[in-house]
Amino acid sequence: MPKQATQDIETRIAALLKRCDLSVTESRRKILHLFLEQPGALAHGDIERKAGEKFDRVTVYRTLQAFVEKGIIHTIPTADNSIRYALCKDECSGGHHHDHHVHFVCSQCDNTYCLDDVVTPDIKLPKGYQAEHVEVVVEGVCKNCKG
């Protein structure tokens, strides 16, 4: 990879952090890198394994928490009780989330993807219930695993 490109990524990461009022530290850059390198979502465990040799567990927790608060990443609910995080699209970073897309979990490779172009449907609820937010997680076979 050309040095130019790497430089660009570092610059973009730093800019993103500053825009979010977060100081630019090694752990934050490293963890953001993990997300950028990877198309799917990351479980906390993944991140800890990949960044954990260099950083303390507590730092990983606090970093992810800060990223969620600032709208850099969002959480994806799963049935197996393992929180997964994925990068928000740029519009989120402003402050409030626009997290209206569908998530997809592959039952074969276990990767989780944000289907940014698939918006969550309106759900018709029984009388008396008032919807504020709809979460949709589809389980199935992803593009790569479908032979």
Place this chain on the structure above:
Amino acid sequence: MPKQATQDIETRIAALLKRCDLSVTESRRKILHLFLEQPGALAHGDIERKAGEKFDRVTVYRTLQAFVEKGIIHTIPTADNSIRYALCKDECSGGHHHDHHVHFVCSQCDNTYCLDDVVTPDIKLPKGYQAEHVEVVVEGVCKNCKG
């Protein structure tokens, strides 16, 4: 409450357990009772708190696990990483689940409800993705909290 009714519930609980090839024990009866007494879903923590004085933590885990395997209860994914369980409708107990309904989490009272009559919508996925199961969780204000 008349003795008759209580007797009936106990009988139904015992019958359900037997139908599922589970021996009728005190902890299983107690935990099933908790679900029947309550309209919404129960988090593991709730159950442990309510049944935990009488039963060991491990027993609660194993009981819930057995119930899920037999299709007596099902799990509901949540964003806050706390597994919630709810009774399946009778048809589930046969063996395979018919868990195609929408779940509702109240942001005020934090109760979780199965909206048994609201079926999960079809989601149109990008080319290459193949859906097997769709999970929908709606967050909002429930019937009781909506003033």
Place this chain on the structure above:
DNA sequence: ATGAAAAGGCAACATAGTTGCAAAATCTTA
């Protein structure tokens, strides 16, 4: 009533997540 089989309790362990505090890194501004 009795013995086989299943379930429960206990202990010990593994993993996940939190908190307070002192040390280190980052940022500000002069």
Place this chain on the structure above:
DNA sequence: TAAGATTTTGCAACTATGTTGCCTTTTCAT
């Protein structure tokens, strides 16, 4: 760019959550 204020980190200790093996108790079938 050096110095001080501020933020972040690492460490230690702790709570909570979940798992496993083994022995005792309960349940069930006869």
